[in-house]
Amino acid sequence: MNRVARPLITSVPGVASAEISGGAPPAMRIWVDPAKLSGRGLTASDIAAALRANNVQAAPGQLKGASTAINITAGTDLRDVESFRQMVIKGGDAGGLVRLGDIATVELGAQNYDARALSAGHKSVTVAIAPTPDGNPLDIVSGVKALLPQMQRVAPPGLEVRNQFDTAHFVEASIDEVAHTLIEAVAIVIVVIFLFLGTFRAVIIPVVTIPLSLLGTAGLMLAFGFSLNLLTLLAMVLAIGLVVDDAIVVVENIHRHIEEGASPIEAALLGAREIVGPVIAMTITLAAVYAPIGLMGGLTGALFREFAFTLAGSVIVSGVIALTLSPMMSSRLLHARMGEGRLEKALERVMHGLTGRYVRLLGRTLTTRGAVLMAGVLILGASVVFFLGAKRELAPQEDMGYVFVQTKAPQYANVDYTARYSAQVEALFHKVPEYADSWFDVGGTGGANIGFGGIIMKEWADRTRNADQIQAEIAGSTSAVTGVYATAFQDSPLPAGSGGLPVQMVIRSADDFPEIYRTLEAIKGAAWGSKLFAFVDADLAFDSQEAHVSIDRAKAGELGVSMAEIADTLALMVGENYVNRFNWHDRSYDVITQVPQDRRLTPDNLGAFYVKTGSGSLVPLSTVASITINPQPNKLPQFNQMNSATISAVLMPGVTMGQAVDFLKAQPLPPGTTVDWLSNSRQYVHEGNQLTVSFAFALVVIFLVLAAQFESFRDPLVILVTVPLAVSGALVPLYLGFTTLNIYTQIGLVTLIGLISKHGILMVSFANEMQHTHGWNRAEAIAHAAAVRMRPILMTTAAMVAGLVPLLFAGGAGAASRFAIGIVVVMGMLIGTLFTLFVLPTIYTLLAGDHRAKAQATSHHAPSDGEPAHA
Incomplete structure (x- = not known):
């Protein structure tokens, strides 16, 4: 997708960007086994040091003679999975050589696994195309469709390339x-x-x-x-x-x-x-x-x-x-x-x-x-x-031939959790008689606990129900899915600016976030009670969890465990950070070390990671640190350089944007607090x-x-x-x-x-x-x-x-x-x-x-x- 689809799509006149969802660039993934690693007397820092020493992308230069110049290449880097497996981590002593393959599973994988995508119920990778301000949607769609046969010819066997959804229709x-x-x-x-x-x-x-x-x-x-x-x-x-x-x-x-x-x-x-x-x-x-x-x-x-x-x-x-x-x-x-x-x-x-x-x-x-x-x-x-x-309202709601659905899981949920329940929501789309196609994306810019998808309906002449009626059915059926909150809504017939849910009210204040949160909760409660909104949410909440590693510096100093050793161990084992890069098919990609997901599920897993002392021996991280779970805000948003929080909402059927905005404007605010608007509500207020x-x-x-x-x-x-x-x-x-x-x-x-x-x-x-x-x-x-x-x-x-x-x-x-x-x-x-x-x-x-x-x-x-x- 990165090497073929995105360059081709961005070459179409009028295309501003092409964002890939459900996939990620390739990476050399090194899944470290903590038990094998410590059993060989090694730590994560030893793996990082070996990679930096044995996988070097060099640029030696040229040999320049009197009339010739010869480029120099040096095979100092590793280029395939087997080379990485055979890389020596430790050797020369009585224990024999320790290779990377002995303490880790090495594979060519993805740079991250933070997004999922479904297309008509099947795993997929989607490309979201955004036009330039003066781009003509009809010309853009026509240009992209003309490229589909070319992309299909170079796609791997079994991979279908198709245009699933476009607003130009x-x-x-x-x-x-x-x-x-x-x-x-x-x-x-x-x-x-x-x-x-x-x-x-x-x-x-x-x-x-x-x-x-x-x-x-x-x-x-x-x-x-x-x-x-x-x-x-x-x-x-x-x-x-x-x-x-x-x-x-x-x-x-x-x-x-x-x-x-x-x-x-x-x-x-x-x-x-x-x-x-x-x-x-x-x-x-x-x-x-x-x-x-x-x-x-x-x-x-x-x-x-x-x-x-x-x-x-x-x-x-x-x-x-x-x-x-x-x-x-x-x-x-x-x-x-x-x-x-x-x-x-x-x-x-x-x-x-x-x-x-x-x-x-x-x-x-x-x-x-x-x-x-x-x-x-x-x-x-x-x-x-x-x-x-x-x-x-700014414009009457049109039957645009599709209905959007957003799912929201608890703040602490990961992509796997959100994807599992979002797939249940997507499966309900297929039961709608007017169903023609569907998609669902999880993760991405919305976060691991947010899913976004939609149902594409049959042509207008081929159905008797309109989008409002179908939206009501979807809202009713998806409410039975536990684990996520699903809300159905329709797209604006006008360009929506920032996108997202149709009603977005931004609260700005010089106060600290707890004070903003109290104001936010009061407005959310009033909004739910007004019966004007089918869904109300906010981007500020104190429901996230933080695993805080408290280090006993005196004990760490006594054992000779440096702060750098602790930081490197956590970053290399959990952080999904790249150590260096490798070349594959003439392009450079990340080399990433991490423990498998089943070895980093709870805070106790962190304490079981070993760090090296000043004497060279290994001790569990729990020896010099304790891990506690603390609540924290999910984010600390700012708008125009001020602390802020955004209320997002979907209107009840029959409720207009004017009614919603008038209601929200009437809510009392503390002194010094101002509001702004995003998405469709911003258009309504300003236009x-x-x-x-x-x-x-x-x-x-x-x-x-x-x-x-x-x-x-x-x-x-x-x-x-x-x-x-x-x-x-x-x-x-x-x-x-x-x-x-x-x-x-x-x-x-x-x-x-x-x-x-x-x-x-x-x-x-x-x-x-x-x-x-x-x-x-x-x-x-x-x-x-x-x-x-x-x-x-x-x-x-x-x-x-x-x-x-x-x-x-x-x-x-x-x-x-x-x-x-x-x-x-x-x-x-x-x-x-x-x-x-x-x-x-x-x-x-x-x-x-x-x-x-x-x-x-x-x-x-x-x-x-x-x-x-x-x-």
Whole structure:
């Protein structure tokens, strides 16, 4: 593995490291028999001295003549097991020669035996591959898989080399699901547009916008160096509903002029001229709303930068197409006789009837403005309740196709103990009906008492249960395994930084460790009692054991036993330290002396080791030392150069990261004690509020953009008044528990700002035009604008909602995040559209500016601003 697999894997572009688990580099292991050693009058120091004297890796140099140079090699080192066995330890006296093989078992073994690995129940060696910060997981996995046949060819007989597990499979499956969703969304949007327009000739115009906008967006992505990944594909799914909006508005306006008697070319020119201002305003507004997301820092910015700029690019491209290609196509495809078909007539009757009912309802609404305002205030109050009551997390938990399990044995347990019980846990994986593969590693960086593994499940389409249900089954079955505490949890769908259990709270203090431990235990007890956590653990505990060798220096001095002799004996017999190195297959490896494991099981074994006195005789170590067992902390951790302890936890099913972090933050701490966070909880604490700031920033950006477009500060207020009302609708499914407040739902809320603003722009710009050209007052102008713009508003809402329907019924990999963003935008659009049609006209009559042209004021009678007009 070290000579072939690791060099090959680390050569793959994007690989940062390749850590081997379950195996170790080769070493010459010398298993000393203490009884034979002392029986020959020898100690561990004699073995070390003989090895240093007889196994020397020399570099003699060169012979240099007048014109030649000859390298010198000297056979002063030992290179195979037999040479080490035959090495003389003692000789020349009446007792004859004593060779190393006489007092020890010599074999080519491993440098250490501190780790174990299982693969599908079989012994294995695993290689954990970590990417560089800018490494592409898909490219890395593809590169590593291409190397597997080469590694298999050089592997020993009976050794299988395979790719067991990679997180890129989830990414690939998610991309495939989003690609299918993209196709479904296009088909649904086409059907919805047809149902509104009633003719294929009219449908062709906005439908053509979809592929052209997506191709234009792909060109922008190529220019900016963006990749076709999960988030950019998700941006394209959202873009399907967005890119047809402007074309729908243009086509509907041209169609309206044709119905009023204009020729197709005249209608195209007039309709495009009327709508150019609103379309530009809508395009700039919706593109600007993503600027705060694209400019964010941290993990959220890194994840969503390409998403934001992809959406903004698609909106800009669609706006250009709507003002250029759509009018031209309308002049060729639309004509005055389009409404003569049975379906067209039926649709027109429905739309005229709907418009009539809307106008009557709007008229009543404008006469009861006080009640409308009161309802708006109540809804805003309810939105605060919805927001505060929504569960929070950084990202929704995805079914990633695997479940992790960690086992923890008592602190004093060795690798053999932990591996034995971890194997029992791994065996339970095979009983899960959705089982496809599994692995388990013991030891390594987690320590001898920690095991970590996982079950890989069948493909999403091949099983009916999700990861949450399988996790619950594993948690229940593994609880019956005695000897270790097993906890099942799922991986974060986002890069998790330090890794480990999802919740990690670091307690830092200048106090000593016993004081930190008391604080730690109080928080652990409260966490267990809260019922929020399925597992709670800490890295600081006073449950380790220390075998302390107390030396009677007076007696040692009397016998002539030096401290160096005692230290060398313990290090060479127990410590697994290397004495020197040997060459094997052109590489250098350790030579290690140690007694077999069965000779170092208890403290009494240490006292039986012999040390040499000043006279050359041997005495047991127990003659000059006593061994006592003392408790000690398992470790003395530090964080940012301060004494610390870390609480690690796994959440109960249905509990979010926000609930866990809020609970832990509320726990009392002694003065001078601070906290920090690691793993997924660190992401949540540091990234969770960034999008909230972006939401507020997006409102400011849109307000300034609209103020510049309308040359007024009042009209943008009217347009944006429905945004918080739409947000209240979007928060309802979060409050009811359908999803959580996370980065995906927050992205949906930011998107909602731009979408709802487009409706307001359509209505307010037309009402202002009516004031200016006809001298109507605000009530009359907004009533007429609402009646005329109702159809394009409903059409754009329907197209957007229809494009997101596949997200609401998403399944497979990445379904949770797609559902989260889809449900927010859909609910927000439906509720926001309703408020746009009724609340916005009311606010317009109260806040909008007076755009009537004074110079054109005539004897035309206009009702007062509070009086509704008749369309």
